Amino acid sequence: MVEVYVFKAAFKYREGLWRRIAIKDGQTLADFDGILREAFNHDTWDHLSEFYPVHARGMSGFGEIEPHGGGSGAEVRIADLGLSEGGKLEYVYDFGDNIQHVITLEEIVEPESGVKYPRITAKSKTRKRYCVECKLMGKKTVATWICIECSEEAGADICLCADCLTSEHEDHDAEEIQY
Numbered sequence: 713m714v715e716v717y718v719f720k721a722a723f724k725y726r727e728g729l730w731r732r733i734a735i736k737d738g739q740t741l742a743d744f745d746g747i748l749r750e751a752f753n754h755d756t757w758d759h760l761s762e763f764y765p766v767h768a769r770g771m772s773g774f775g776e777i778e779p780h781g782g783g784s785g786a787e788v789r790i791a792d793l794g795l796s797e798g799g800k801l802e803y804v805y806d807f808g809d810n811i812q813h814v815i816t817l818e819e820i821v822e823p824e825s826g827v828k829y830p831r832i833t834a835k836s837k838t839r840k841r842y843c844v845e846c847k848l849m850g851k852k853t854v855a856t857w858i859c860i861e862c863s864e865e866a867g868a869d870i871c872l873c874a875d876c877l878t879s880e881h882e883d884h885d886a887e888e889i890q891y
């Protein structure tokens with residue numbers, strides 16, 4: 713019988729930001745990697761990733777996964793990870809930036825009919841931040857970037873919308889804000 717694994721995936725150093733993902737037991741780590749990239753706005757065309765049994769990082773992961781699904785870990789099935797409810801994995805995207813996520817198996821359920829897996833079933837609701845440049849002009853615009861240079865200078869996060877990043881902070885290093 714086909715089962716569906718329901719995972720909660722969160723940034724390791726920002727636990728309040730998470731996505732809930734449902735995936736079938738017969739699907740693979742390549743499928744899981746694909747939906748995680750989508751869920752966390754990671755590039756789908758660049759960078760390797762890998763899943764690890766929790767606490768075992770540096771020892772043996774389940775194998776690298778390439779964008780679009782190649783790599784030694786790509787064919788590993790979810791059912792073969794040896795997880796039971798409450799079990800955890802670590803997922804690292806981009807070995808350069810080393811973006812770490814903790815993934816917890818919340819429950820194993822029956823599949824819903826007519827539903828395509830894997831799928832994102834819920835997302836954390838994080839507080840919106842607003843563009844400081846727009847605020848100066850009396851507008852309230854949701855910020856999607858943090859200017860690293862100006863933030864370091866100001867000693868506080870300088871949040872910007874995409875338009876203000878382009879017009880006012882063109883050559884500055886910036887980091888995308890995830891919600």
Ligand SMILES: [Zn+2]
Pocket residue numbers: 843844845846847853872873874875876877
């Ligand atoms: Zn703005």
Ligand SMILES: [Zn+2]
Pocket residue numbers: 859860861862863880881884
């Ligand atoms: Zn700036």
